[in-house]
Amino acid sequence: RGETGSIVRLALAGVALSAALAAANQALVLSNRDAFDEFRLWVAGSLEGRDVTVVESIGPMVAVGLVLAVAIAPSINALALGEESGVALGVRLARTQTITLVSVALLTGAATAAMGPVAFVGLAVPFVVRRAVGNDVRWVNAGSLLLGPAWLLAADVLARVVIAPEETQVGIIATLAGGPLFMAMMSGRQVRSL
Known part of the structure; x- marks a missing residue:
């Protein structure tokens, strides 16, 4: 920028x-x-035909991305107070931004490579978790790690039964569920505090 x-x-x-x-x-x-x-x-993203070989191929990227996300969470919490306050608390801004960017790129790249783009899981789930556990990034990450796969599994089950015996793409169902929820949360009054 x-x-x-x-x-x-x-x-x-x-x-x-x-x-x-x-x-x-x-x-x-x-x-x-x-x-x-x-x-x-x-x-549209799909879980159809995905097996353990997909996990083996993206596993190293996910592992590195998760380690980086856990390591950088305290710095992100400090930056939530504002850049000046975070720097005053000892956060190295450029380093934190770079590590965050690498972590996000590894995790989203691996997820997209595994099943294609499944929209709104990564947007809606953290907002839902943040409402439940507060703004501490460590808790938001942990809650998202649990709720994200559950959300995707529920979308996949719905994708398989909505027009059975045919199957809808899981990305379509995840978007239909996540889009309106995300928009409702973004229009709420508490968005400014997030």
Whole structure:
């Protein structure tokens, strides 16, 4: 974001870059019919056909990401008081931001590689957990580690029974459940305190 840039500029730049890359991706996919058929199945996320080999391939990334997340949680708690207060408490800002970014990239990258993009689990679950346990990042991480898989499992069960004997993509069900919940929580009064 540069020396004088704001977080809003960073977010807008991310949205613009994402839209440009999505358009390029769609152009490539639509030019090949077989790729389009594969892409349709992958883009909504699915647990179908996933076995222990997937766990073996993403396990190291998940392990490193979790270790980093646990290690950096106290610094993130200090930064929740504000950047100036966090730095005054001894937090090394650039180091904390870098480790957080690496941890998030490893964990989300591994999850997406394993089952495709399953929207709103990573957005809605931490908000639900934060409402239950408070703002301590260590407790939010632990609660999300428990509630996230339970949420995904419930979405998968619903995906298998909604239009049985056919199966809906788990990402569609997770989004249908998580989207409205996330929007309701974001419109609530307590969002400013999060």
